[in-house]
Amino acid sequence: MKYVLVVGDGMADYPIPELGNKTPLQAAHKPNMDAVAAKGRNGLLKTVPDDLNPGSDTAILAVLGYDPRRFCTGRGPFEAAARGISLEENDVAFRCNLITEKDGILVDHSAGHITSGESSKLIESLKKTCEKPNEAEFFSGLDYRHFLILRNSPNCHFIECTPPHDVIGAEVVTVLPKAKSVEAEKTVNLLRELIRDSKAVLESHPVNIARVKAGKRPGNMIWPWGGGGKPSMPSFKEKYGLKAAVISAVDLVKGIGIYAGMKIVNVPGATGMYDTNYEGKADAALKALKDNDMVFVHVEAPDEAGHARDCRQKVKTIEDLDKRLLGRILEGLKEPYTIAILPDHPTPIRIGTHTNDPVPFVIYSPSLESDGVQKFDEFSAMHGAFGLVKHEYLMSLLLSSTSRDK
Ligand SMILES: [Zn+2]
Numbered sequence: 364m365k366y367v368l369v370v371g372d373g374m375a376d377y378p379i380p381e382l383g384n385k386t387p388l389q390a391a392h393k394p395n396m397d398a399v400a401a402k403g404r405n406g407l408l409k410t411v412p413d414d415l416n417p418g419s420d421t422a423i424l425a426v427l428g429y430d431p432r433r434f435c436t437g438r439g440p441f442e443a444a445a446r447g448i449s450l451e452e453n454d455v456a457f458r459c460n461l462i463t464e465k466d467g468i469l470v471d472h473s474a475g476h477i478t479s480g481e482s483s484k485l486i487e488s489l490k491k492t493c494e495k496p497n498e499a500e501f502f503s504g505l506d507y508r509h510f511l512i513l514r515n516s517p518n519c520h521f522i523e524c525t526p527p528h529d530v531i532g533a534e535v536v537t538v539l540p541k542a543k544s545v546e547a548e549k550t551v552n553l554l555r556e557l558i559r560d561s562k563a564v565l566e567s568h569p570v571n572i573a574r575v576k577a578g579k580r581p582g583n584m585i586w587p588w589g590g591g592g593k594p595s596m597p598s599f600k601e602k603y604g605l606k607a608a609v610i611s612a613v614d615l616v617k618g619i620g621i622y623a624g625m626k627i628v629n630v631p632g633a634t635g636m637y638d639t640n641y642e643g644k645a646d647a648a649l650k651a652l653k654d655n656d657m658v659f660v661h662v663e664a665p666d667e668a669g670h671a672r673d674c675r676q677k678v679k680t681i682e683d684l685d686k687r688l689l690g691r692i693l694e695g696l697k698e699p700y701t702i703a704i705l706p707d708h709p710t711p712i713r714i715g716t717h718t719n720d721p722v723p724f725v726i727y728s729p730s731l732e733s734d735g736v737q738k739f740d741e742f743s744a745m746h747g748a749f750g751l752v753k754h755e756y757l758m759s760l761l762l763s764s765t766s767r768d769k
C-alpha cells in the first residue's frame with residue numbers, strides 16, 4: 364500500500380459574495396478532488412486548537428500527527444533546518460526578516476521584496492559588524508527571510524516576538540521583543556540591541572542607497588521573530604513505520620520534514636507561488652513513491668492567494684492543483700493507494716490571514732466504504748462519515764483506513 368497526502372495550503376475559506384456566495388473550493392472546477400470525495404470518506408479536521416496561533420508550523424505539524432503543543436517550538440528552527448543550519452541543545456533559531464523602517468514606523472515586513480542577491484550582501488555586512496561569535500550569529504536565507512541564531516540561550520520560550528507582517532504600520536518601539544519573565548531579560552536586551560545596531564549598519568549600505576535611489580524600499584533593519592529551540596520529534600518511521608518523502612517549495616514545510624526524518628525532494632520550478640511547477644511536483648511524487656511508503660505533497664499557492672485577498676486567483680490555484688497535480692498523480696498511481704486531501708488551515712479571502720476553523724478532508728482507500736458525500740468543500744464535508752476530528756488524528760485515520768484489509 365502506498366500513501367499520498369496532498370495539502371493545499373490555506374485552501375479552505377468562507378462564502379464570498381463575488382463567487383455567488385460560494386467558497387473558492389465550491390466555485391472551483393475540480394473533478395479530481397470531487398471524485399476522491401465521492402469515492403472516499405469525508406470529515407472536518409480541526410488542525411489548530413483555539414488557544415494556539417494558526418501558523419502553518421502548528422497546522423502542518425498537526426496534519427502530520429505531531430502534537431503542536433509538544434513539538435512546535437517556533438518556525439525559526441524548522442526554516443533554518445531547510446537552509447542547512449543545524450542547532451545544538453540550547454541554541455535558538457529566529458527568523459530574521461530584513462524590514463523597512465521609516466520615522467520609527469515598521470513600513471514593510473519584506474523590505475519591498477528585496478532580492479536574495481541584495482540581501483545576502485546586507486547580511487554579510489551584519490556578520491562583520493553586529494555578529495557576536497558564539498552568542499549571536501546571522502545566516503542568509505532567501506529574499507527577505509534570514510536567520511539569527513542565539514547560541515546557548517535556554518530561556519527563549521520566555522521571549523515574545525511579533526511577526527512583522529502582523530504589525531505593518533506600527534511604531535517599532537511598541538512591538539519590540541519583550542521578556543515574559545526575568546530570566547529572559549538579558550536575551551531580550553541583546554535582541555533589541557541587535558535590532559538597533561542593524562539600522563545604523565544597513566541604512567548606509569550601498570545596496571540600500573541604490574534601492575532608495577531607484578524608488579524601492581530599503582532593507583534597513585532586522586526583525587527577529589518565530590524563535591525556538593531545537594525540536595525533538597520522533598521520526599515518521601519511528602512513529603508510523605513509514606518511510607516518507609516531502610515535496611514542497613516552502614522552507615518551513617521542508618524543515619518539518621527534516622525533523623520528521625523525511626526525504627526532501629526538491630523540484631525545479633517549484634516556487635511556492637501561482638506559477639509553481641505543478642506537473643513537476645506530481646511527477647516527483649510518483650517517483651518518490653517508488654522507494655518510499657508515503658509522499659507528502661504541499662502546495663503553497665492557495666495560501667498566497669488568500670493573503671493577497673484575490674478570490675479569482677485562489678479558485679485558479681485550486682483548479683491548477685486539481686488538474687495539473689492531483690489528476691496527474693491519480694493517473695500515474697499503479698499500485699493500491701490510500702490518499703488524503705486537505706488544507707492545513709483556512710486563509711479566508713475576507714480577512715487575508717489564517718484562522719483556526721476546521722478544514723474539510725477526505726480519505727480514500729480501497730477498503731473504505733464511501734459516505735455519500737459528492738464534493739470536496741467546507742460544507743459537503745460537514746456530512747462526511749468522519750465527523751469533526753481533532754488536531755493530530757488525521758494520520759491515525761489514514762493508517763487505520765487501510766488496516767482492515769491486512
Ligand atoms: Zn499563510
